[in-house]
Amino acid sequence: MSADHSLSETSAPAEAPSSLPSTLARYPSASARDRRAQLMRLLGTYGTIIVLASxxxxxxxxxxxxxxxxxxxRNIINDMAIGTIVAAGLTVPLVAGDFDLSIGYVASFCGLLVVGLLSSSGLSIPLAIVLVICLGTIIGIVNGIVVSKIGVNAFIATLGTGTIVVxxxxxxxxxxxxxxxxxxQFTNIAIGRIAGVPHLVIIMAVVLALLWVILNRTVQGQHIKAIGVSPESARRAGVAVDRSRIVAFAIASTCAAIGGVLMASNLGSGQVTAGDSFMLTSFSAAFLGSAALREGQFHILGTLIGVLTVAVGNNGLAMIxxxxxxxFLFTGCLLVVAVALGGIGRRYGRG
Structure with a gap:
């Protein structure tokens, strides 16, 4: 009895060494985890540039x-100018942690409306453009009020507003x-050139520069960024969270209205659904941009790279x-990849 007991005591520890390697094998080594984290950080920071270069x-x-x-x-840059303006505007509420699903519908309506004001109402070109852009700004303000003051989820609020615009x-x-x-006179706004440079490219550069300055060199821009990190912390720090969110939505819709006007000028007519596709391409570009040069953060330069990636892909597919x-398949798949890369950048960028 005691011998058996003694044998069991001495034989039990003998199993531990044999089971230890199998147990440790279930877990990757520290160096393997580090290499995987470095790879994920690389994809999250330079994934879009890798896709574009490929x-x-x-x-x-x-x-x-x-x-x-x-x-x-040169044609790619010119063709992507309008989409870049709309996507750059969308980037601002994304920085604040919000969504705007109405931008495509706003672009369509504003493009149609400016043609109607010029052709049917007989307004002058400058007055018609100013009125339409102001309407876009008002739509953005309404979005911001519904989201920040009433507390409706941004996804639902902007989808509802967009449907009303339709x-x-x-x-x-x-x-x-x-x-x-x-x-x-009106079409010359889009198709004209200054010193050989298309008007669309010049307008795109001006809008991008203004948005970059707003987000990176103004107090309002820093407030918008702070809200994106933590709305509650921003509020405790004295940031007017509701006002800043309204400003972000107003900027997005204003840029969508500008895009709609330029689209109508480029087409020479007002099309009912001409700008609807901007929503998908703008989100694809913005999320792709979050995986360009920064670890999952939305920023204007990244959005420009994202739009360029979408434009190069569509142009290349047409060329072959x-x-x-x-x-459409390419843009949809690119959106999925963009969201994944942005998530990877945010997850591993904090590591």
């Missing part, structure tokens, strides 16, 4: 005579495109003769 190499190899030309790159769009136009009567539906 597409440039691939499409240049597939179509060197058409894609990899200065003329084509209703106003169809009520004004009857669902029929509006033709422009002052074609030459891919069906039109592939561009």
């Amino acid at each position: 597409m440039l190499v691939i499409f240049s190899a597939l179509q060197p005579a058409t894609f990899a030309t200065i003329g084509n790159f 209703g106003l769009n169809y009520a004004y136009s009857g669902g029929i495109p509006l033709q422009l009567t002052q074609s030459r 003769g891919a069906p039109i539906f592939t561009q």
